[in-house]
Each structure stands twice: as structure tokens, then as C-alpha cells.
Amino acid sequence: xxxxxxxxxxxxxxxxxxxxxxxxxxxxxxxxxxxxxxxxxxxxxxxxxxxxxxxxxxxxxxxxxxxxxxxxxxxxxxxxxxxxxxxxxxxxxxxxxxxxxxxxxxxxxxxxxxxxxxxxxxxxxxxxxxxxxxxxxxxxxxxxxxxxxxxxxxxxxxxxxxxxxxxxxxxxxxxxxxxxxxxxxxxxxxxxxxxxxxxxxxxxxxxxxxxxxxxxxxxxxxxxxxxxxxxxxxxxxxxxxxxxxxxxxxxxxxxxxxxxxxxxxxxxxxxxxxxxxxxxxxxxxxxxxxxxxxxxxxxxxxxxxxxxxxxxxxxxxxxxxxxxxxxxxxxxxxxxxxxxxxxxxxxxxxxxxxxxxxxxxxxxxxxxxxxxxxxxxxxxxxxxxxxxxxxxxxxxxxxxxxxxxxxxxxxxxxxxxxxxxxxxxxxxxxxxxxxxxxxxxxxxxxxxxxxxxxxxxxxxxxxxxxxxxxxxxxxxxxxxxxxxxxxxxxxxxxxxxxxxxxxxxxxxxxxxxxxxxxxxxxxxxxxxxxxxxxxxxxxxxxxxxxxxxxxxxxxxxxxxxxxxxxxxxxxxxxxxxxxxxxxxxxxxxxxxxxxxxxxxxxxxxxxxxxxxxxxxxxxxxxxxxxxxxxxxxxxxxxxxxxxxxxxxxxxxxxxx
Numbered sequence: 001x002x003x004x005x006x007x008x009x010x011x012x013x014x015x016x017x018x019x020x021x022x023x024x025x026x027x028x029x030x031x032x033x034x035x036x037x038x039x040x041x042x043x044x045x046x047x048x049x050x051x052x053x054x055x056x057x058x059x060x061x062x063x064x065x066x067x068x069x070x071x072x073x074x075x076x077x078x079x080x081x082x083x084x085x086x087x088x089x090x091x092x093x094x095x096x097x098x099x100x101x102x103x104x105x106x107x108x109x110x111x112x113x114x115x116x117x118x119x120x121x122x123x124x125x126x127x128x129x130x131x132x133x134x135x136x137x138x139x140x141x142x143x144x145x146x147x148x149x150x151x152x153x154x155x156x157x158x159x160x161x162x163x164x165x166x167x168x169x170x171x172x173x174x175x176x177x178x179x180x181x182x183x184x185x186x187x188x189x190x191x192x193x194x195x196x197x198x199x200x201x202x203x204x205x206x207x208x209x210x211x212x213x214x215x216x217x218x219x220x221x222x223x224x225x226x227x228x229x230x231x232x233x234x235x236x237x238x239x240x241x242x243x244x245x246x247x248x249x250x251x252x253x254x255x256x257x258x259x260x261x262x263x264x265x266x267x268x269x270x271x272x273x274x275x276x277x278x279x280x281x282x283x284x285x286x287x288x289x290x291x292x293x294x295x296x297x298x299x300x301x302x303x304x305x306x307x308x309x310x311x312x313x314x315x316x317x318x319x320x321x322x323x324x325x326x327x328x329x330x331x332x333x334x335x336x337x338x339x340x341x342x343x344x345x346x347x348x349x350x351x352x353x354x355x356x357x358x359x360x361x362x363x364x365x366x367x368x369x370x371x372x373x374x375x376x377x378x379x380x381x382x383x384x385x386x387x388x389x390x391x392x393x394x395x396x397x398x399x400x401x402x403x404x405x406x407x408x409x410x411x412x413x414x415x416x417x418x419x420x421x422x423x424x425x426x427x428x429x430x431x432x433x434x435x436x437x438x439x440x441x442x443x444x445x446x447x448x449x450x451x452x453x454x455x456x457x458x459x460x461x462x463x464x465x466x467x468x469x470x471x472x473x474x475x476x477x478x479x480x481x482x483x484x485x486x487x488x489x490x491x492x493x494x495x496x497x498x499x500x501x502x503x504x505x506x507x508x509x510x511x512x513x514x515x516x517x518x519x520x521x522x523x524x525x526x527x528x529x530x531x532x533x534x535x536x537x538x539x540x541x542x543x544x545x546x547x548x549x550x551x552x553x554x555x556x557x558x559x560x561x562x563x564x565x566x567x568x569x570x571x572x573x574x575x576x577x578x579x580x581x582x583x584x585x586x587x588x589x590x591x592x593x594x595x596x597x598x599x600x601x602x603x604x605x606x607x608x609x610x611x612x613x614x615x616x617x618x619x620x621x622x623x624x625x626x627x628x629x630x631x632x633x634x635x636x637x638x639x640x641x642x643x644x645x646x647x648x649x650x651x652x653x654x655x656x
Contacts, residue, residue, distance in 0.1 A: 001027045008083045010057040010108075021058070021264050025050045028077050029292040035088050040307040040319075041099055041430065044290035044300040046076040048183050048261075049151075052285055053077040055267035056179070059275055060147060062108055066126045069111075070119030070152035070162070072100040072434070073305070074181070082108040092430030094608040100434050104606075114434025115402065116349075116372045117159030120178060123150035124168050127176050137175045139278050147175050147275060154182040155349065159372045169280050170252025176280040178248075182258060183289040183300075248282045257284030262291060301352055322484035326423055328458040329465075329480070330355030333392065333421070336465055337363050343469065344384055345392045348374045354394035354423050374399050378406035378418070385416040390469060393418060397425040397437025397479060404443050412447035412475050419468040420444075425454075425479035426520070426570030427600070427614060432607030438600050440479060441519075442575025445548040449474030451499060452547040454520035458485045459494035460503075460543070467497035479520060481570060483610065486524050500549035506530055508538035513632045515540040515558050518568040519547055519577035522598075522619055526568055529625040537632055547577040552584045559585070564594045564631040568624060570614075573599040596631045598624065 003020065004027040007013050016024060028050050036043045054077065056067065062082075069075055079097055080088065084105065090096020101109035111122055127148040130136035137145035156162060157180060169176055246255035256274070259266045267285070274283055289304075290296025295316045296303035308319040337343045337359055346368040351357040359367045370377040374395060381391035395403070400422060411418045425437040444450050451471055455461035455478055464478040489505060502517065506527060516526045516539060523543050530539045542554065544567075558565055567578035578597030585592045598619060605613050614620045618627065 001031070003027055004031060004080060004085060007081060007085075010062060010081055013054065013057055013081055018264060018268065021051075021054055025054060026292070028054075028080055031080065031085070031088060032076050033293055035091050036306065037309050037311070039091050039430075040305070041091055042073040042076070042305045043293070044296040044303040045074040047293055047296055048287045048289040048291050049074045049181060050077045050291065051262045051264060051267060052151075052179070052181065052287060053081065055264060055271055056149065056151070057081050059268060059271040060149060062149075065147040066110065066123065066130075066149065067108070068119045068123040068126065068148070068150045069101050069113055070150065070156045071116045072113040074151075074153075075101050075109075078108070079106070082106055092432070092607045094606060094612070098432055098607050099430055100432065102606075112434055114431065115399065116153075116156040117161035117165075119150045119152050119156075120162055120165030120169055123148050123176070123178075124165055124172065127172055127174060131174060137278075139276060147177070149177045149179060151179045151181060154180060154184065155372055160375055166248065166251045166253070172280050175276075175278050177274050177277075178253065178280070178282045180257075180282055180284045181261065181287055182284060183287045246282070246284075253280045253282045255282045255284060257282075258286040259284070261285035261287035323458075324484055325455070325458075325461065325480040325482070326353065326355045328461055328485050329394070329421060329423070330358040332458070332462045332465055333394070334359050334362055335462075336392075336469060337366065340390065340469060341366075342388065343390045343392065344381075345394060346370060346377050346381060347394045348372060348377045348399065350394070350396060350399070350423075353396065354421070356394045374403040375406050378403035379410050381418045382406070382410040382414065382416050385411070385418050386414070391418050392421055392465075392468070394421040394423065396435070397422040397440045398428075398435045400437075400440055401443065407444065407475060408447060412450065415449070415474055417472045418475055419471075420475065420477035421465075422477055422479040424482045426481045427605060427610050427617075428482050429610035429613065430607050433604045436600075436605060437479070438572040439575070440477065441547045441569075441571050441577060442579075444475065444477055445575065445580060447475055450548055451476040453478045453497060453545055454547070455480045456486075456518075456521050456523045456543050457488070457490055457494075459490055460545075461485075463494050463497050464545075467499075471499075481521055481610075483521060486521070488524055488527060497545060500546050500551055502545055502551040502554050503543040504540070505543050506539070506541035508540060510538060511561065512540040512563055513537040514564045514566060514628050514635075515542065516566045516568060516624070516628065517542050517544045517551075517555070517577075517581065519544040520570055522568045522570050522624075525614070525619065525621050526566075526624050528621045529628060532621065532625050533628060537628065539628055544577060547580050550577070550580050550584050552588065555581055555585060556588065556590060559590050559592075559594065562594070562635070564596065564635040566596045566598060566624075566627055566631050568619070569599045570619065571599055572602075573597055574602065576600075594631070594635055596627055598627055 003016060003024045029047055032046050084097050087097035092099045098105060100114045102112055103109045130146045135146050137147045248255045256270060259270055270283060274281055288297060289300040306318060310317050344366045345356055345359055347354045347356040348370050349372040351360055351369045377393055381393045384391045422440055425440060428435045441452055444452055453464045455464050461480060468476045468478060495503060505523060514537060518526045526541055530541055533539060567581050569577040576599050578599055582592055601617055
């Protein structure tokens with residue numbers, strides 16, 4: 001590499017000539033491909049914006065100007081241009097570069113972002129703040145003031161929050177640039193009418209013949225006088241590219257493009273004019289997702305965020321380490337849909353990520369991908385439930401948060417049985433804090449009649465889906481992690497889910513010294529911890545199965561027999577499964593002094609491997625073993641005599 005190692009700040013980038021920029025783009029692509037092939041990460045989104053990111057930093061000074069990312073999984077080139085090449089080798093670990101914008105790393109990252117649709121609204125807020133601080137760009141009074149740029153994709157811009165942002169952006173009386181990165185893709189193919197609109201724009205003669213005047217079209221649009229003024233203020237290049245009858249102009253934003261997002265002369269020319277334009281503008285840029293890596297260009301969905309891989313001639317071999325919960329869900333849900341024609345399903349732009357792609361192909365009339373519209377998806381499922389169907393919404397736990405209002409108003413309040421399949425629950429590894437599923441239980445258990453379950457393996461996932469299929473009293477959910485399924489307990493019969501009842505997994509001979517109630521797959525870590533403690537303590541292990549309602553009969557029995565309880569969950573302690581146990585005990589005036597809760601602490605857990613994150617918070621095997629030992633020792637120390645005198649009676653009861 002000749003140029004990239006020399007770039008410590010964007011000021012170093014601007015020392016390069018325009019003719020040298022393609023060489024830099026090639027170096028950035030090579031660095032990203034090599035790293036992601038070793039560790040995994042977001043590949044195709046970053047390869048598609050290399051030229052665009054270089055051009056933005058070449059024209060703007062984001063040491064002062066504002067660059068707001070939407071989603072943020074296309075930020076690798078930006079990070080490499082802002083001095084973070086040395087961090088690339090430890091991508092998505094605690095020692096290296098986060099996979100999303102991260103203000104802890106650099107002042108060039110303004111927000112930690114991993115959810116779609118937010119970039120325009122936060123940019124509007126910063127634009128208004130700069131105005132109030134008298135720091136915003138003004139061509140007459142403050143030519144050196146701050147400019148604002150929001151970079152958003154064509155799939156993200158249909159999100160409801162993005163629409164709200166656009167609605168307010170059009171009211172700004174200052175420079176404000178929305179760069180629309182249009183690559184014709186979300187994680188998979190974008191859905192909906194807006195996606196078809198962008199397809200139409202790309203195929204229109206305007207894309208083939210850029211030199212079209214827009215004077216007459218502007219005069220006839222709503223708000224045409226404002227846009228007419230904007231048109232006359234624009235430079236010649238921008239005038240030639242003003243889009244006629246653009247959808248965005250109805251929001252009051254002058255729209256330019258589409259232009260080629262991989263052509264440096266065009267990008268630099270239009271960005272230079274947009275930089276000094278004193279009204280809100282949309283620059284429509286056409287890019288190719290996965291540009292520069294033929295495998296990603298040909299299959300951008302697979303290479304959106306691949307695991308580590310290696311290129312073998314004309315083929316790419318992905319590193320696979322077993323059967324994922326997502327694959328297990330895909331097969332189980334397909335079987336449910338085959339058995340029950342009233343079952344319908346949907347996802348919000350995560351067809352492959354949730355496994356819904358399988359049933360989309362098998363049952364296209366009963367399954368939908370709504371695009372990045374979680375709120376709409378939840379309401380649509382409510383409508384289907386109202387008409388007698390059995391809707392299942394497959395969604396990442398972290399994205400469920402965006403539809404909580406709909407889960408409250410249109411689902412739970414109406415008593416409708418919408419079923420939520422929560423992939424990526426708990427700690428998610430390299431995606432870090434922006435994607436952890438740490439609050440789905442605390443949100444959903446506030447809803448009356450909700451039944452909240454968790455799966456520990458593939459058979460229990462199948463059993464949970466069957467329980468949810470027949471649960472009609474209200475909303476229900478099952479959570480499972482971004483991990484592989486285990487076969488630890490698959491040799492045993494998996495009983496059906498019974499509302500509010502736990503499943504015993506490991507019961508010792510005689511009365512246990514402690515009992516672990518595990519909600520979800522951390523039951524497997526607990527089982528291994530108990531194995532390690534064999535001979536030291538006798539420990540019972542239960543698959544709690546339900547965070548609402550909890551198995552209060554089991555808890556009551558354990559407490560009345562002075563058996564310490566350790567609750568374990570891959571979820572925040574605030575409002576999680578352990579909190580549910582404490583609250584249920586309080587209602588019955590049970591003594592909770594012998595309950596120890598293990599879960600995610602009250603601070604952010606940043607990017608790293610999932611195993612390292614679990615170790616960090618004490619939810620790995622050694623951490624659970626320590627907690628069991630501590631709970632038993634704590635219970636024994638103040639009342640050894642009491643425990644000794646009751647041991648015989650307890651042994652007799654539990655032996656039966």
C-alpha cells in the first residue's frame with residue numbers, strides 16, 4: 001500500500017491529487033476484503049461506498065463539518081480515512097475498531113448507530129444546534145461555518161423515522177445535504193413502493209441523459225417558487241442534474257441526480273457545489289453494493305456481513321461452525337406453516353438474518369418482508385390476527401425495540417395473539433452495543449397476558465413455536481441467541497411447553513445445595529459449571545422456559561426448603577427474568593435473601609466475541625460456577641446448625 005498508511009487525518013487525503021484517488025480506493029478495498037475474510041464483518045456495504053466516502057472527505061472538512069451516518073455498517077472506509085488503519089487488524093474486538101461508528105474511537109464519529117432511519121433526524125438536530133450557536137455555514141456571514149451531511153441508504157430512507165426527518169429537513173433555512181446511497185439493496189432486496197420508485201428512476205432516460213433542464217418542472221411542483229429559487233441558486237452542474245418531479249422535492253429538498261457513485265470527477269464536482277448550497281438538498285448517488293469484489297457484487301446478500309471466508313479459485317468457502325439457531329428456526333417454522341394454513345409470517349428486511357427467506361420461497365402468499373419498517377410490520381401482524389390468522393413476526397431482539405409502541409397499542413391492548421420470534425437475543429458479539437438484545441423481556445413483560453419464553457436448543461425451539469401457535473390469550477415471544485444450537489440435552493425427551501412451568505434438566509440425588517434457574521441458552525453454560533462442581537456441591541438445574549409467568553410453585557418450594565437460587569439470563573438485570581422471580585416472590589411475601597441474580601450489568605458491553613463478552617460479565621462457565629459456590633457458602637455461613645438439622649427432612653422430600 002502506497003497511500004493509505006500515510007493518511008492519519010482527512011487533511012492528508014486532501015494532499016493527494018484527483019488522479020491518485022482511484023489508487024487509494026483500491027487500497028481501501030483490499031484492506032477491507034483482507035480483514036473481513038479473516039474475521040468476518042460488514043463487507044458489501046463498505047465496498048460500495050469507497051469512492052463516495054473518499055469524495056466526501058475530500059470536499060468537506062469533517063473535523064468541523066458534521067457527518068451523520070444512517071445504520072453505520074458502511075463506515076469502514078470513513079474510519080480508515082480518519083486514522084484508524086492500525087485498529088483494523090482487531091476489527092470488532094475490544095482491542096480494535098468497532099464495526100459501527102463509535103465516538104469513543106474518534107471525534108469523527110458523532111453517534112454510535114446501528115439502527116436504520118435515524119441519520120437525517122440527528123443531522124437536523126445538529127443543524128439546528130449549529131444555527132443557535134451561530135456556528136452554521138452561511139455563504140455571506142459565515143463562509144467557514146459548519147456544514148451538515150447525512151449519508152443514508154435507499155432501503156433506510158423508507159423507514160418511518162427517516163420520513164419524519166425529511167419532513168423537518170425541508171423547513172431548514174440553511175445548508176443541509178442528504179446523500180442518498182442508492183445501491184438497490186438493503187441486506188437483501190429492498191421492498192415496497194419506494195424501492196420500485198428508485199428502480200424506475202435508475203431505468204429512466206434521465207439516468208442515461210443527465211443534461212436535462214428542470215425549470216418548467218420546478219415551476220409546477222408544490223412549493224415551486226421555493227424550488228425555483230433554489231434552482232437558480234444552484235451551480236451549472238447541479239442545474240443540469242436537477243431531477244424533474246422528484247419525490248423528495250415534495251418535502252422541500254432540491255434533488256440532484258442520480259449520479260455515478262464510483263466516478264470521482266462527477267462526485268467531486270457535485271459535492272463541491274452541494275457544499276456551498278444554502279438550502280436543503282438531496283444528492284442521489286447510484287452505487288454498486290460489493291463493488292470491487294466480484295463475489296460480493298454477484299451476491300451482495302451473502303456478503304453483506306459474512307463470517308470469515310477464503311477464496312478458492314472461483315469459489316468462496318465460508319467458515320462454518322455448526323447449525324445456527326436461525327437455521328433451526330427456519331426449518332421449524334416451515335414445518336409449522338405446513339401443518340397450519342392459518343399461520344402467517346413476516347420480517348422487516350431481515351429475511352436471511354432471521355431465516356424467513358425459507359418460508360418466503362415456500363409460502364409466498366402467507367409470508368412478507370416489509371423492508372426496514374418494524375413498526376409497520378407489527379401493526380400489519382395485528383391486522384392479520386384480527387382477521388383470524390396466526391401471525392409470527394421474526395425480528396432481531398434489538399429491532400423489536402422500534403415496534404414496542406405497536407406491541408402495546410395495536411397488539412396487547414387489543415388482546416391479539418401476535419407471536420414474536422426474537423433472533424439475536426442477548427449478547428451478539430462483534431456488532432457490539434448497538435445490536436445487543438438486552439431489554440426485550442423488560443419491555444414485553446409489562447404487557448398484560450404476555451407469555452415470554454426462551455429456547456435452549458432446537459427441540460425446545462420447536463416446542464416453543466408450537467406453544468405459541470396455540471396461545472391465544474395475548475402476545476407471545478420466544479428468544480434465542482446468535483449462536484449455534486447445542487445437542488447437550490437433545491438425547492432426552494423435550495416435553496411440551498406448559499404456561500408458567502419450568503423443565504428440570506439436572507436433578508441430583510437428595511436435596512440440592514443450590515438450584516439454578518436458567519432462562520435460555522445459558523442453561524448450557526450452567527450445566528457445564530455444575531459438571532465442574534461435581535463432588536463439591538449438589539446442584540439442581542432447571543430450564544425456566546418462561547420469564548412471564550415464572551414458575552412460582554417451583555420457586556416457592558425451593559425457598560421453603562432453604563435452597564439457594566441462582567437465576568441466570570443473557571438479558572439485562574433490570575426488568576429481566578431474575579427481576580420477574582423477585583417480584584413474584586414479593587407478591588407471596590417469600591424470603592428472597594437466598595436469590596442470586598446473574599445477567600447483563602447496568603453498563604454497555606462493547607464489541608468482542610460473544611464468548612469473551614459472556615466472560616466479561618461473569619456469564620461464562622467459570623463465572624456461573626463462582627456464583628453457585630458463593631451462593632451456597634453465603635447460605636451456609638450464618639445458619640450452619642439450622643441447615644444441618646433440616647438436612648435429613650429435605651433429603652427425604654427431594655428423594656421422592
